[in-house]
Amino acid sequence: MVITMLDDTITAIATPIGEGGIGVIRISGKRALNVAGEMFRTSSGVPVPGLPTHTAHYGHAIDPLSDEQIDDGVLTVFRAPRSYTGEDSVEISCHGGIVPMRRVLEAAMRAGARLAEPGEFTKRAFLSGRIDLAQAEAVLDIIRARTDESLRVARMQFEGVLSTRIRMLREDLVEIMAHIEASIDFPDDVEEMESSRMTESIRKALMGMAALLETSNRGKIYREGISAVITGRPNVGKSSLLNALLRESRAIVTPIPGTTRDVIEESLSIKGIPVRTIDTAGVRETKDVVERMGVDRAQKAVExxxxxxxxxxxxxxxxxxxxxxLSGLLEKKLVVVLNKTDLIREDSIPELLAQVRGWLLDRCAEEPGVITTSASENRGIEALEDAIAGIVLMGSAPKAEGAMISSLRHRQAIDEAHTSLAQALLTSQFGMPLDLLTVDLRAAVDALGRITGETVSEDVIDRIFSEFCIGK
Ligand SMILES: Nc1nc2c(ncn2[C@@H]2O[C@H](COP(=O)(O)OP(=O)(O)O)[C@@H](O)[C@H]2O)c(=O)[nH]1
Ligand SMILES: [Mg+2]
Incomplete structure (x- = not known):
């Protein structure tokens, strides 16, 4: 890995651009306190470079060229290494408006700071060794979390649960490798690791990786979310069901078939899963051009x-x-909803359910959920949510408190490590030369190291941080 020069001091607006109670400008780098000293006067009169770490000070941001006061605010000092970036850092909280924030930022730049690139603060935290790459990636997941569960998964990764697991796996493999290398270099001094013991260690590592891979489906679902489309003939209550799921009136509901003409999209949390829910025009033959387009879009959304x-x-x-x-939908992950049950006799419901279930069971690859609802009386909505979550998570490993993979990058790396290690296992079982074994072990160790960032190219690092916003 190339060590990037971190000599310069960077600055950026860390809060969203717009109107807010406060806006925060960040400065980080070797000269952060000097830069801040030239553009912020504390009301106590103590110059910024003399302020102790982890203290906050009221004062004024000033233009270093004209000495003009820009805004008042609070400056917080974080000295290295106990800061977000691991470097000397300063945060200035001023009024959260576009102009005051821009002017304070300009003042920091006039005082010698460079505008930060997207994600550069977090990148510095990674490069200074304060957090590893998986933890840095989790920062973005935390910011983007759309449900409580997504946040929980991201927080676990940020706190290092996955990193610790990867590091343990990696250390086990490094230990085997070290032993093999020593026994090749000094065959007389080092007792050869018993081959059965080595096979056992490799097998254990393989199982650990397989267990991690099993979490990746669930992890991806909570991190990225899924899309669900509500489809059916006109007037069956699709829009009413969306409103019931949303717990508000979003889609227009009328007794007139063909009311929903375009697709309506809403983000909701269903049992902690971020679900993009799409309400569509009812599927029917129609001569109305606008409705026809809606029906086409509905079919595309279903696909x-x-x-x-x-x-x-x-x-x-x-x-x-x-x-x-239903015949056209049997290939999909399917939840069938029998709506308007308030309009039929209660004792006829089980018979209807059995009919639908029986028909589907003969035809579907995966067992679909079948439930009854009354959108107008708000009944069965919880069961609908359970059915959606159930079908989405079907085949996923159960919820675990341990390490979890949520990103494709991590999944691919573990997949690769697993493949190399499986090869190593074969080699050791067939009593092949030991140096052949180390090649595969090394490949597995490197693949795992890409997750935490020990063995990763600068390109990959740049790509990861370029997805961040400026100021993070
Ligand atoms: N009785 C009853 N009426 C419903 C129910 N769900 C929807 N409706 C009514 O059926 C009509 C069509 O509903 P809507 O949600 O627009 O159906 P869509 O065309 O499938 O989107 C409206 O008059 C709704 O009030 C239900 O569960 N029970
Ligand atoms: Mg509708």
Whole structure:
């Protein structure tokens, strides 16, 4: 890995640009306190470079060229290494407006700081060794978390749960490698590691990796979310169901078939899973041009969705039209909703459910969820959420408190390590020369190191941090 020169001092606005109670400008680098000293006067009169770490000071930001006061605010000092970046850092909280923030930023630049690149503060935290690469990536996941569960998964990664697990796996492999290398170099002095013991260690590491890979489906779902589309014939209650899931009136609901003409999209949390939920125009033959376009879009949305919520009108019964409609969806991850159960006799519900389940069971690859609801009376909504979460998480490892993979980059690295290690296991079992074994072990160690950043190219690092916003 190339060591980047961190001699310069960087600055950026760390809060969103717009109107807010406060806005924060960050400065980090060797000269952070000197830079701040030239553009911020504490009301106590103590110059910024003389301030102790982890203290906050009221004062004024000034233009270092004209000495003009820009705004008042609070300056906080974080001296290396106990700062976000691991370097000397200063944060200035001023009024959260576009002009005051821009002017304070300009003042910091006039005083000698350079405008930071996207993610550069976090990149510095990584390069200074304060956090590893997986932890740095988790910072972005924390910022982007859309549900409580997404946040929990990201926080675990930020706190180093995954990193620790990877490091342990890596150390085990390095130990085997060291032993092999020593026994090649000094065959007389080093007792050869018993081959059965070595095989056992490799097997253990393989199992550890497989367990991690099993978490990746669940991890990805919480990190990236999924899309669900609500589809059905006109007037079965699709929009009403979206509103019930949202717990508010978003989509227009009327008794007139064909009310929803375009697709409506809403983000919601279903059992902690971020779900992009799409309400669509009812699928039917139509001569209305606008409605026709809506129907086309609805069909496209169904093709692209991770989960399809197919709504039937319970009052209509499970007739040929309903069967015809479901026939086109059997390949999808499917939740079938029998809506408007308030309009039918309660004792006829089990019979209807059994009919639909039986029909689907014969035809679907994966067992679909079938539930009953009344959107207008808000019944069955919780069961609908359970069914959606159930079908999304089907086949995923159960919720675990331990390390979890949520990013594709990490998944690929572990996949690669697993493949190399499986090769090493074969080599050791067939009693092949030991140096052959070390090649595969080395490949596995390197692949794991890419996750935490020990063995990763600068390109990859740049790509990861370029996804961040400026000021983070
Ligand atoms: N009785 C009853 N009426 C419903 C229910 N869900 C929707 N509706 C009514 O059915 C009509 C069509 O609903 P809407 O949500 O617009 O259906 P969409 O065309 O599938 O989006 C409206 O008059 C709704 O009030 C339900 O569960 N029970
Ligand atoms: Mg509708």
């Amino acid at each position: 692209e969705a991770d989960v399809v919520i197919a709504v039937l009108d319970a009052e209509q019964g499970f007739d040929d039209d309903a069967k015809d409609f």
